[in-house]
Amino acid sequence: MLIIGSHVSFGAKEQLAGSVREAVSYGSNTFMFYTGAPQNTKRCKLSYDLTLEARNLLYDNNIELNNLVIHAPYIINLANNENKESYEFAISFLKEEIERASMLGVEIMVLHPGSYVRFDVETGIKNVINALNEIITKNQTVKICLETMAGKGTEICFKLEHLKRIIDGVNYKDKVKVCLDTCHLNDAGYDINRFDDYLDEFDKIIGIDKIACVHVNDSKNPIGSKKDRHENIGFGTIGFDALLKVIYNERLKNIPKILETPYVGNYDGDKNRIYPPYRFEIEMIRKKRFNPNLKDDIRNYYK
Ligand code: FE
Ligand code: FE
Ligand code: ZN
Numbered sequence: 001m002l003i004i005g006s007h008v009s010f011g012a013k014e015q016l017a018g019s020v021r022e023a024v025s026y027g028s029n030t031f032m033f034y035t036g037a038p039q040n041t042k043r044c045k046l047s048y049d050l051t052l053e054a055r056n057l058l059y060d061n062n063i064e065l066n067n068l069v070i071h072a073p074y075i076i077n078l079a080n081n082e083n084k085e086s087y088e089f090a091i092s093f094l095k096e097e098i099e100r101a102s103m104l105g106v107e108i109m110v111l112h113p114g115s116y117v118r119f120d121v122e123t124g125i126k127n128v129i130n131a132l133n134e135i136i137t138k139n140q141t142v143k144i145c146l147e148t149m150a151g152k153g154t155e156i157c158f159k160l161e162h163l164k165r166i167i168d169g170v171n172y173k174d175k176v177k178v179c180l181d182t183c184h185l186n187d188a189g190y191d192i193n194r195f196d197d198y199l200d201e202f203d204k205i206i207g208i209d210k211i212a213c214v215h216v217n218d219s220k221n222p223i224g225s226k227k228d229r230h231e232n233i234g235f236g237t238i239g240f241d242a243l244l245k246v247i248y249n250e251r252l253k254n255i256p257k258i259l260e261t262p263y264v265g266n267y268d269g270d271k272n273r274i275y276p277p278y279r280f281e282i283e284m285i286r287k288k289r290f291n292p293n294l295k296d297d298i299r300n301y302y303k
Contacts, residue, residue: 002247003067004216004285005030006259006278012036012044016054016104024061026278027286030256032069032110032213035100041073041093046103055105067256069108069145069179069213070101078131079114079124079156087131094135101142108212108256110145110179113157113166124156129169136175145179145212150187150228158188158226160205167206177212181260182238182246183231184215189224192242199251214257216247232261232294233281240290247285264298275302 005028008019016033023031036043058065072094081087094111101109116124136144146166151158157166163178170176182192190198202208218236220229234240247257259281265274275298284291291297 001029002286003030003254003256004028004247004259004282005032005256006261006276006282007032007071009033010035015044015047015050017050017057020054020057020061020063023063024057026276027282028278029061029063030067030069030258031063032071032256032258032260034071034073035097035104036073038071038073039075041075041089043096043100046100051104065105066107068104068106069110069256069258070097070104070106072097072109072111074112076111077114077117078111078128080117080119081127081130082118087127091131091134094131098135098140098142098144102140107141107143108145108177109142110147110213110215112149113146113155113162115154116156117154121156121162124154125162125165125169128156128166132166132170132176136170136172138172140175143175143177143212145177147179147215148181148184148188150184151189151226152187152228158184160202164205167210176210178206178210179213179215180211181215181217182243183217183219183236183260184228186219186223186238187221187225187227189226191223192238192246195242195246195249199249208251211252211255214246214252214255215260216243216257217260218243230261232264232277233259233284234290234294244285244288248288264295275299 008022008031010019010033019033076090149155149157156162218231218238220231221227263274264277
């Protein structure tokens with residue numbers, strides 16, 4: 001069975017229960033969320049009652065808890081230790097985030113490996129390894145999934161070899177997994193039209209069993225552009241057919257697929273005038289037929 005969902009919100013008021021409701025409204029059977037705002041590290045206290053309510057909602061909607069994904073905030077940068085204070089803060093924040101994930105029962109945590117800023121790739125990789133060895137404990141159930149990056153600015157892990165070296169350097173390797181992002185792979189220079197070749201290479205270098213999550217996004221930019229701007233499914237440079245081959249790939253059958261495509265509408269500062277595309281994208285993916293009027297359909301549905 002296809003395991004598909006999208007990024008959803010997680011608010012202080014309804015917490016995980018609200019996230020489940022949003023995912024269900026899109027026809028999803030999994031989802032990904034930040035435990036607060038993606039761009040900061042302010043986090044609310046988790047409510048036991050809301051977590052229990054969420055468990056019941058998951059059960060009622062046939063969503064498996066072990067397919068859910070948490071995304072660590074993207075300001076956390078383990079690759080740069082120039083400022084010791086923020087490096088130490090990132091480490092302690094991630095320890096707490098793992099704690100929060102365990103309380104919610106979520107075992108997949110996606111993490112951007114980070115940017116080396118004024119160092120170099122080598123140093124960036126070393127910094128990530130050191131940090132992960134401080135963060136990861138022997139008995140944790142949460143797996144840290146390093147995301148494949150586009151190579152924008154000084155990001156590391158736009159190459160398979162970077163991921164391989166980080167995993168090699170980590171003590172508890174079984175706690176480290178990988179999250180593929182199709183937009184990032186395209187922008188890093190990997191051809192999604194030849195995704196099976198990529199999986200072969202991944203298997204040779206890292207081992208395919210390390211893939212724990214796939215972010216399915218189209219890209220606004222050509223292959224190798226190192227940009228990282230997501231586009232709606234079928235509307236970008238990767239295209240609908242190539243993305244379908246990723247989504248329905250036999251070798252990734254049991255891996256959750258998460259959409260992180262942009263909201264549709266004319267953003268003029270008013271968040272009420274942009275609409276989530278996920279319900280429509282998921283429907284299109286299930287039907288395996290591209291809908292060129294998708295964006296109009298979304299606007300008409302929500303307005
Ligand atoms: Fe990400
Ligand atoms: Fe992603
Ligand atoms: Zn991205």
